[in-house]
Amino acid sequence: MNCSEWEREIAGESESAGLKEHLAGCDRCREFTQELDANRMALRELTVHPTAFDAVRRRVLDEIQAKRRRAMWWSWPVAAAICAAILCLVYLLPRPRTQGPAAPKLVRVPEKAVPVVAQVAQVKEIARHKMARRRPGTGTSADAARKSACATCEPLTVKMLTSDPDVIIIWLVDQKGDSL
Amino acid sequence: MADIRLKAEDGGQAEGLLERAKAGDLDAFDQLMQMHQKQVLSTALRLLGNMEDAQDAAQETFLRLYKSLNRLPDILEIKSWLYRVTVNVCNDAHRKRSRNRTEALSGPDPASTAPDPELMWLNQERGRLVEMALTTLPEKERAAVVLRDVEGLSTREVAGILGSSEVTVRSQICVARGKLKKFTDKYLRKRL
Numbered sequence: 511m512n513c514s515e516w517e518r519e520i521a522g523e524s525e526s527a528g529l530k531e532h533l534a535g536c537d538r539c540r541e542f543t544q545e546l547d548a549n550r551m552a553l554r555e556l557t558v559h560p561t562a563f564d565a566v567r568r569r570v571l572d573e574i575q576a577k578r579r580r581a582m583w584w585s586w587p588v589a590a591a592i593c594a595a596i597l598c599l600v601y602l603l604p605r606p607r608t609q610g611p612a613a614p615k616l617v618r619v620p621e622k623a624v625p626v627v628a629q630v631a632q633v634k635e636i637a638r639h640k641m642a643r644r645r646p647g648t649g650t651s652a653d654a655a656r657k658s659a660c661a662t663c664e665p666l667t668v669k670m671l672t673s674d675p676d677v678i679i680i681w682l683v684d685q686k687g688d689s690l
Numbered sequence: 691m692a693d694i695r696l697k698a699e700d701g702g703q704a705e706g707l708l709e710r711a712k713a714g715d716l717d718a719f720d721q722l723m724q725m726h727q728k729q730v731l732s733t734a735l736r737l738l739g740n741m742e743d744a745q746d747a748a749q750e751t752f753l754r755l756y757k758s759l760n761r762l763p764d765i766l767e768i769k770s771w772l773y774r775v776t777v778n779v780c781n782d783a784h785r786k787r788s789r790n791r792t793e794a795l796s797g798p799d800p801a802s803t804a805p806d807p808e809l810m811w812l813n814q815e816r817g818r819l820v821e822m823a824l825t826t827l828p829e830k831e832r833a834a835v836v837l838r839d840v841e842g843l844s845t846r847e848v849a850g851i852l853g854s855s856e857v858t859v860r861s862q863i864c865v866a867r868g869k870l871k872k873f874t875d876k877y878l879r880k881r882l
Contacts, residue, residue, distance in 0.1 A: 517868070518868070521863075521864040521865075521867040521868050521871075522861070523863075545875070548816065549820045549839075549870050552817035553824070553836075553840045554839070556736070558732055558741075562731060563724075563728065566723075566749055567727060569749045570723065570749050570752040570753060574716065
């Protein structure tokens with residue numbers, strides 16, 4: 511290994527035992543090592559005046575405060591513009607047609623649904639009673655009396671409900687089931 | 691990475707500072723900057739070679755820190771985070787400066803465009819000569835040698851900050867040191 515190669519070892523911070531041995535016997539490489547150390551020390555000894563630090567910090571703080579001021583300056587107009595835009599939207603946008611409180615809905619309460627067949631059966635039952643009472647007495651005088659008596663009676667209302675709740679068949683009958 | 695983390699006892703206090711800074715307390719952020727100002731400005735100065743650019747870079751680094759406060763999960767990572775951002779900001783500044791200065795692009799030998807080094811020798815300013823030599827290095831080598839030789843970080847820490855492998859960083863440091871020595875020799879030996 512020649513000195514140029516050892517110099518690369520020295521600059522690369524080699525800690526080999528061979529290098530130490532070589533340095534012990536080589537003036538040129540020892541001088542090379544001292545030169546490197548001198549350069550390193552010279553670099554480290556460069557001092558920075560304290561005012562340079564203060565100046566940097568002052569500049570940084572000034573820049574931050576200036577940015578904050580700019581942010582504040584912008585924030586008010588931006589906030590005002592946003593408010594104005596919201597107001598415009600509220601007043602300019604077409605409003606949905608407002609309706610008052612909903613009117614109460616008339617609900618048809620269906621009467622108790624009675625099957626049509628039952629209604630018809632009820633009517634037939636009345637008619638049967640009427641016939642039964644007619645048979646024993648066949649005299650015309652009795653009939654006339656009965657009719658005159660029935661004329662004073664309240665008529666009955668017969669309602670026939672259908673499957674359609676809107677359709678109700680109503681007719682009036684006398685107490686005996688005769689249609690009036 | 692443990693070496694460049696804050697010590698545990700400092701961490702508690704710094705954690706409080708970080709929380710206050712996140713909440714918008716500028717005094718707390720100022721204290722955070724004071725804790726790291728030397729690290730940031732010194733590194734930037736070595737990487738860029740002049741105080742004006744270094745102050746600009748440090749300012750940009752701290753402003754990035756302020757913007758990223760809420761994304762920093764751990765106060766203990768702040769030091770390595772600042773190194774990484776400082777290196778990136780300085781690299782950006784260096785590229786911008788190189789584009790603006792045509793002579794830097796066309797100069798065959800960076801040393802030939804430097805001010806008279808004999809004057810520096812007369813003033814015993816070896817440091818300035820090395821500082822000047824630093825600016826002639828490629829950005830990766832420059833960052834590696836500054837973090838290793840000036841900031842005293844380990845090769846592993848430097849690799850973590852630069853996003854490179856340890857082998858690469860060791861090689862970059864080796865080459866950079868050789869170039870620095872060659873640069874200084876060129877002028878110092880003239881004097882001898």
